[in-house]
Each structure stands twice: as structure tokens, then as C-alpha cells.
Amino acid sequence: MIRRLLVADRGEIARRVFATCRLVGIETVAVYSDADSDAPHVTEADYAVRLTGGTPSSTYLRGDLIIAAAKRAGANAIHPGNGALAEDPEFAAEVADSGMIWVGAPAKTLGTLHSKIDTKGIVAEAGVPVLQTLTDPATVTDFPVLIKPAGGTGGAGMRVVRDPVTLAEAVATTRQETGDDVFCEPYLENVRHIEVPIVADSHGAVVPFGERECSVQRRYQKIIEETPSPAVDPALREQLCRAAILAVRSIGYVGAGAVEFLLEEDGSFWFVELTPSLQVEHAVTECVSGYDLVRLQLLIAEGGSLPMPGPPPIRGHAIEVRICAEDPAYAWLPAAGTLHRFKVPDVAGSFRPLPQPGLRLDAGVVDGSVVGGQHDSMLAKLVAWAPTRQEAARMLASALTRTELHGVVSNRDLLVRVLRHGAFRAGDVDTGFLDRHPEVFAPLLSSVDAVRISCLAAALAGAAARRSNAPVLRSLPSGWRNVPSGSQTAVYDGPAGPVEVGYRMNRHGELAGWWVRAVDPEELDLAGLGQAPTLDDHPPTTVVHADGSRVDLDVNGIRLSLKVHRVGDVSYVDSPEGSVTLRELSRFPLPAPEATEGSLIAPLPGAVRRVLVVPGQRVRAGELLLTLEAMKLEHPVHAPSAGVVASLPVHPGAEVDTGELLAVLDPE
Numbered sequence: 247m248i249r250r251l252l253v254a255d256r257g258e259i260a261r262r263v264f265a266t267c268r269l270v271g272i273e274t275v276a277v278y279s280d281a282d283s284d285a286p287h288v289t290e291a292d293y294a295v296r297l298t299g300g301t302p303s304s305t306y307l308r309g310d311l312i313i314a315a316a317k318r319a320g321a322n323a324i325h326p327g328n329g330a331l332a333e334d335p336e337f338a339a340e341v342a343d344s345g346m347i348w349v350g351a352p353a354k355t356l357g358t359l360h361s362k363i364d365t366k367g368i369v370a371e372a373g374v375p376v377l378q379t380l381t382d383p384a385t386v387t388d389f390p391v392l393i394k395p396a397g398g399t400g401g402a403g404m405r406v407v408r409d410p411v412t413l414a415e416a417v418a419t420t421r422q423e424t425g426d427d428v429f430c431e432p433y434l435e436n437v438r439h440i441e442v443p444i445v446a447d448s449h450g451a452v453v454p455f456g457e458r459e460c461s462v463q464r465r466y467q468k469i470i471e472e473t474p475s476p477a478v479d480p481a482l483r484e485q486l487c488r489a490a491i492l493a494v495r496s497i498g499y500v501g502a503g504a505v506e507f508l509l510e511e512d513g514s515f516w517f518v519e520l521t522p523s524l525q526v527e528h529a530v531t532e533c534v535s536g537y538d539l540v541r542l543q544l545l546i547a548e549g550g551s552l553p554m555p556g557p558p559p560i561r562g563h564a565i566e567v568r569i570c571a572e573d574p575a576y577a578w579l580p581a582a583g584t585l586h587r588f589k590v591p592d593v594a595g596s597f598r599p600l601p602q603p604g605l606r607l608d609a610g611v612v613d614g615s616v617v618g619g620q621h622d623s624m625l626a627k628l629v630a631w632a633p634t635r636q637e638a639a640r641m642l643a644s645a646l647t648r649t650e651l652h653g654v655v656s657n658r659d660l661l662v663r664v665l666r667h668g669a670f671r672a673g674d675v676d677t678g679f680l681d682r683h684p685e686v687f688a689p690l691l692s693s694v695d696a697v698r699i700s701c702l703a704a705a706l707a708g709a710a711a712r713r714s715n716a717p718v719l720r721s722l723p724s725g726w727r728n729v730p731s732g733s734q735t736a737v738y739d740g741p742a743g744p745v746e747v748g749y750r751m752n753r754h755g756e757l758a759g760w761w762v763r764a765v766d767p768e769e770l771d772l773a774g775l776g777q778a779p780t781l782d783d784h785p786p787t788t789v790v791h792a793d794g795s796r797v798d799l800d801v802n803g804i805r806l807s808l809k810v811h812r813v814g815d816v817s818y819v820d821s822p823e824g825s826v827t828l829r830e831l832s833r834f835p836l837p838a839p840e841a842t843e844g845s846l847i848a849p850l851p852g853a854v855r856r857v858l859v860v861p862g863q864r865v866r867a868g869e870l871l872l873t874l875e876a877m878k879l880e881h882p883v884h885a886p887s888a889g890v891v892a893s894l895p896v897h898p899g900a901e902v903d904t905g906e907l908l909a910v911l912d913p914e
Contacts, residue, residue: 247548248272248323248347252295252316253287255327256306257610258597258626259524260287263325265597266540275319277312279305281620286612293319301620301853309337313344323347323547332523335360349547351501351522358497359522360397363429365497369517372496374489376517377508380430383417386410392433393417395424404466406433422856434516436678438509439463440475441521442490443531445502445542451552452494454487455531456560458504461675462664464578465879469657470664471527472565473534476635476673482513487557493520502528502543526627529608530564532599533631562603563635565642567661569651570623574660575687580623580876582851582904585615586653586813590628590645603631605645617654619851619876625656635673639665647690651825652811652818659690659824689741691824697740698762698784700808700826703797704817705736705747707810708830711794737765738817738828757789844892844911846883848902852876857898859909863891871909872896889913 251267252275253260264274264287276291280300288294295315297305305311307330316324324341326332326349335356341348351359359365363379370376380386383393393416395403403424405416420428439460446452459475460468478486490505497520504525506518528539535558542552571581588611594604609626611617617625630642643665646658663686664670669679680686691697735748742764749760761784785802792798798807809820815830852874859871865885874881893910896902 248349248544250275250292250319250321251323251325251349251544252277252312252319252321253291253325253327254306254309254312254331255325255329256282256285256287256621258608258624259327259329259526259610261290261610262597262608263327263540264290266538266544269538269598270541270544272544275316275321277306277315279620281616281618285615286610295319307331309334309340312337313340313346316346317344321346323349325349325543326523328523328525333359347547349501349543351499351503355497355499356522359520362394362519363396365520366517368496369493369520372492374493374496374517375515377431377434381427383413383428383430386413386430388432390433390435391430393420393428393430395420396427396429397424403428434508434510436676436682437461437511438475438477438676439468439506439518440478440486440509440515441504441506441525442486443502443504443525443528443539444490444494444499445539445546445552446494446500447546447552448500448549449551452491453552453554454490454557455535455537456557457483457486458527458530459675460506460527461677462670462679463677464574464680468527469568469570470565470661471530472563472635472638473530474560474563476675477509486515489515489517493517501546502539526568526624527566529606529627529629530566530631533564533606533629534560534562536561536599538599562631562633563638564629564631565635565638565665566627566629567642567646567665568624568657569626569628569646569661570657571617571625571654572623572657573655574657577881578657578879579881580619580850580852580879581655582617582619582876583654585611585613585617585625585651587613587650587811587818588615588625588652589613589650590626591648592645600631603633605630605641623879625654636671639671647822647824648820650809650811650818650820652813652827659688660686662690662824663688689824691821691826693823695785696821696823697742697826699799699801699806700819700821701738701740701745701747701762701828702749702760702787703799703808703810703821704738704819704828704830705734705749706789706792706797707794708736708812708817709734710792710797711812714794737831739831740828741826744831757787760784760787842910844889844913845907846871846886846909846911848874848904848906848908850874850876850881851903852881852901854896854898854900854902854908855880857894857896859891859894861891861894865889865891865911874902883908885911887911887913 250273253263267274274291276288276294277297278288297311299305331337335353338348338353338356366376390408393405403420407413407416441458443455457475457478458471458473460471462470493505502524504521507515509515573579590607593607596607600606606629611625630638632638643662646662733748733750737746744765746765747762750758752758788800790798790800811818817828819826855875856873867888869885870882872883889911892912896908
């Protein structure tokens with residue numbers, strides 16, 4: 247029996263496992279790096295053990311340190327979470343050899359799954375359809391093809407090659423990135439990514455839990471998942487589940503996992519891989535099935551039998567989004583910083599199956615969490631469970647729109663636009679959805695009037711906050727003066743550049759007029775000495791209420807409320823239509839240091855992974871100079887123009903922060 251369980255992971259998955267452990271009476275142990283000393287998963291565990299170090303490779307990925315921590319804390323079982331250790335056969339074997347209970351797939355099975363080529367061969371012999379596997383890239387004659395690393399799971403290192411000219415270079419790059427052999431298989435354009443979650447016990451029972459639609463992806467990684475799939479009817483579902491059972495039995499799999507397939511429009515499907523972990527999207531399966539999958543994992547690890555005779559019925563529809571700290575509009579660039587506020591409205595529960603339809607939030611962060619570049623960019627997953635797909639999509643989009651997410655850039659706006667898109671609502675999704683619909687990359691708050699009203703709200707809230715904190719005469723109206731025609735102004739750096747906000751109050755403290763105008767950065771008049779625009783280019787507006795955190799306006803007869811959260815010189819404004827971040831520019835800014843001409847700086851914190859040039863080397867415009875690894879993704883740094891590498895102060899493995907110098911180019 248499991249008495250005390252250590253979770254060898256962090257973030258939301260650790261909190262998820264702890265929630266079930268508390269429910270069934272199992273004591274919990276967390277591990278944490280130096281950067282995670284105040285993380286939620288640490289404070290929620292009964293015991294916590296520090297792993298000295300700040301990077302994943304020196305902490306969470308060190309199996310020897312994890313096992314030592316478990317022994318030190320008196321744990322008799324280890325749950326690997328859903329990261330790399332869940333797929334590591336050596337770690338699974340070491341846990342078993344140490345005398346502890348392993349809550350995961352057997353080490354022998356993990357060893358088989360570690361080779362995608364061997365796995366495909368085994369399941370093909372069992373009658374599961376697989377795509378052709380070409381282990382020698384030189385034998386590829388038909389294009390396009392997909393290059394895959396032979397080991398591991400997930401989308402890392404995968405590349406599409408459409409002609410023989412670039413094949414050799416792509417193969418070499420994938421090998422260099424992953425340190426593994428590669429193979430090729432036919433690349434299927436615009437197919438659906440469907441997976442069948444399964445649970446198998448050691449007594450021979452294998453139970454599939456319907457199917458999950460995971461086709462909306464970026465960089466071969468999922469961002470929206472749902473169950474059931476809008477493209478799968480009962481007959482196709484039965485075929486997929488039968489194939490998943492064949493794959494699981496052929497490999498001898500035990501535990502919770504998912505069999506992944508590619509589904510073509512004509513109903514043909516092909517095995518991709520068997521993922522040997524409790525996947526991020528397991529929450530949607532728990533909603534429609536009613537089963538606690540972590541509880542089943544613990545039951546199987548203790549040698550028990552599955553309590554259900556077969557696949558449970560599907561109850562309603564569930565959709566999940568992954569809220570990530572990244573900027574979709576800038577090549578999915580990860581974001582780092584302090585999460586000043588994270589508040590999702592109307593959440594019915596977290597980290598366990600819901601008793602009835604509603605919103606479920608599984609988050610690895612809270613207000614004040616520091617988001618670094620060492621780990622995956624996912625902040626939380628939000629699930630809507632409703633009787634129908636349309637209701638679930640509407641509920642989820644509404645909750646995301648009203649979410650207060652301040653401090654780091656996120657993909658929230660894109661998620662809302664996808665959920666509200668006509669093609670998504672019609673179920674017309676596949677792996678090329680984002681490529682076909684670039685309109686979903688636009689900011690959610692995109693109308694000019696809505697942005698201007700948010701700017702006005704920021705200025706009014708800032709003035710109200712200053713008055714409430716004034717040491718003397720705080721009862722006087724904001725901006726009071728003998729000349730009622732005088733205007734108050736503030737300049738903000740907004741989503742589209744600097745804007746000036748101006749407004750005038752009459753002798754009764756009422757709004758007499760206002761304006762918001764774009765400002766050329768070279769013509770900024772931060773001291774307020776310039777000529778104000780005319781106050782007649784906006785609809786009639788009345789300030790119903792204004793304090794430092796909320797502004798209620800009546801705009802042309804329509805009342806709306808805007809929330810304003812100010813941190814330092816930054817105002818986060820949330821309205822019914824979306825959110826905007828505004829940084830107030832100082833009236834008397836200090837001169838900024840000038841960078842050397844041709845300087846390339848780090849766009850985010852991370853580690854230098856590859857350096858492909860040397861000082862003195864001549865490079866072409868657009869040539870890849872080096873790559874940064876942050877949040878488990880590799881980010882290229884290209885030459886902005888032709889030139890010569892004058893300076894290269896970084897090396898592979900170096901840790902860099904945002905704004906740090908990477909290279910200097912002397913332009914031609």
C-alpha cells in the first residue's frame with residue numbers, strides 16, 4: 247500500500263496528484279528547485295525536499311536526487327508526473343530497485359516505447375495501421391516527409407521537408423538538436439490529431455475512455471483539446487478504441503496513458519505513438535467520464551484491478567485550453583516575469599473531477615508567481631464541461647475574456663478567438679488550423695473605440711489613486727485648478743505604440759471632454775508643454791464612478807465597468823471586450839544607454855544552445871547565428887542584415903537574461 251508519495255514533478259501536475267492523495271489519505275512529498283521555493287506545489291505538500299540548483303537538468307531531471315529525496319522524506323512510492331521522468335526506463339527501474347512503488351508504466355515497457363521505430367513495428371504486427379517508416383533518409387523519394395527523432399515522445403525536433411534539396415540539412419539539424427537517430431515518414435497535410443486515453447491494470451484489463459480531439463496545435467504541441475471529437479461517430483470511435491487496445495496489449499502496457507493517431511478526412515487513421523503518462527489533457531476525460539484518473543493510477547500501482555467492466559459512457563462535452571506565457575504574434579516567443587494577478591471567474595473546482603458541468607481550473611501558478619524560462623510555458627489549463635459542444639466553447643471563451651492575467655504576455659486572446667471562430671464552432675479543425683486562420687492572432691481588444699476607452703479608464707484610475715493617497719487636500723477633485731479649461735494628460739506606451747490621453751473636468755468634477763491620440767515617439771511632449779487636441783472627437787461620456795481599481799463609464803448611453811490594476815508604472819485594464827496593458831511614460835525620463843550599432847540582444851531569458859558562427863565570419867541577411875533554449879523550446883537568432891560578426895560574448899550552455907548582448911554585427 248502507498249503510505250507516503252513523492253511527486254517527481256512541479257507545477258499543476260504535482261498539485262493535481264496531491265489533490266487526489268489528500269482525498270484517499272496518502273501523505274505527500276514535493277521536491278523543488280531554488281527557483282521554486284515558494285511555488286504552490288511546495289506549500290501544498292505535507293513535506294517538501296529541496297533539490298539544490300536552479301535548472302531542470304540539475305534538479306527535476308536528476309533521478310538519483312529524486313530517489314534520495316524520497317528516501318530522506320520517508321516516501322514509499324514515487325509518481326513521475328507527466329514530464330520526462332515518466333518516460334525514462336532507467337528511472338523507473340531505479341525506483342523499483344530501491345524498494346519503492348512506481349506509479350507509472352513498467353521499466354521494460356518504457357524501454358520499448360523509447361524507440362519509436364521499434365514501437366511502430368510491434369503495433370503493426372498486432373494489426374494497428376502505421377505509416378511507412380524510412381530509417382535511411384537517402385531512400386526517401388516521395389515528398390513531403392516528416393523527420394522525427396527515433397527516441398522519446400512529443401514534437402521536439404520534428405521537421406517537415408518538402409523537397410530533396412533541404413532533406414540532408416534538416417536531418418542533420420534534427421540529429422544535432424536531439425542527439426538521437428532520426429527516421430522519416432510520409433507527412434499528412436491537415437489531418438486531425440486524435441488520441442485514445444487508456445488505463446490498463448496488471449491483470450489484463452484495458453479500458454479506453456473514448457477519444458480526444460487535439461488538432462489545434464502550435465509547433466506540433468497541443469493548445470486546445472476536447473472530448474468527444476466532433477469528427478468521430480460511434481462506429482469510428484469503436485475502431486479507434488479497438489486499435490488502441492491492440493496497441494496497448496502488444497506492448498504489454500500497464501498504467502494510464504494515451505494512444506495517439508492521425509485521422510484523415512476519409513476515416514483512415516494511423517498510429518503515431520503511445521504516450522506513457524497522465525497527459526495534460528486528462529482533465530477533459532475526467533469531466534465526461536466521471537472517473538479520477540490519478541486515483542486509478544494509484545490503484546493500479548498498488549496491484550489492484552480496474553473497477554469498471556468497460557468503457558464508461560460519455561457525459562456531455564468538455565474543452566480544455568492551455569494558458570501559456572508566450573506571444574503568438576511574435577513566433578510564440580515565451581514570456582517571463584512576475585504574474586501579478588491571475589484570476590479566473592466562476593470556477594467550479596480544481597484538480598479533480600467536477601460533480602456537475604462547469605469550469606475547472608488546474609493551475610501551477612498563483613498571484614505573485616515568478617515565471618522563468620527554465621520550464622514549460624504553460625501557466626494553467628482551463629476546462630469547460632457542458633451538455634453540448636457549443637455551450638462548452640461559449641462558456642470557455644467567456645471565462646477567458648473575463649480572466650485577469652497581469653504581468654506576463656499570454657496566448658489568452660488567441661485562445662478566445664479560436665473558440666469563437668466559425669470554423670472551430672463548426673468542428674472544422676485539423677493540425678493546419680492556425681496556419682489557415684491567421685486572423686485568430688489579432689488582439690482580442692482590437693476596436694479603436696474600445697482601446698481608447700481603456701486608455702481613458704487608466705488615466706482616470708491613476709488620477710483617483712493619486713488623490714486618495716495625497717497627504718494633503720485629498721478631498722479636492724483631481725486636477726483642480728482656477729482655470730476650468732485646463733486639461734490633464736498622461737502618455738502611455740500601449741500595444742500599438744505611445745498614446746496621449748487627455749481629459750478636462752468642469753467645475754463640478756464632471757468629465758467635460760477627452761481625447762486619445764497616437765503619438766510619434768520622436769515627437770513626445772512628456773512635459774505637457776504642447777498644444778492639446780480638440781476635445782470633440784469622442785462620443786458623450788460620463789464618469790459614473792472612478793477609483794484606483796475600477797472605473798464605470800456611461801458612453802453614449804451605454805454603461806460599462808472597467809477594472810484597473812496598477813503595478814508600478816503599468817496599468818492593466820480589463821473590460822468586457824478584453825484586456826490592454828499600458829505603461830505610463832515618465833514626464834522626465836532618464837536617458838537610456840545606447841547600444842552598440844549592430845547589437846543583437848536576448849529577447850528572453852534562457853540558455854544558449856547552439857552557436858553557429860565565429861568572430862570575423864561574414865554572414866548573410868537572415869542567416870542563423872545561434873539558438874536560445876527557453877521553456878523547453880529552441881528559439882533562433884538570425885542576422886538582421888548582411889555583415890561580419892564583430893563580437894560573440896556567449897557560448898553554448900551560457901545562461902542569458904532578457905536584454906543581454908548575444909552578438910555584434912558590423913553591417914556591410
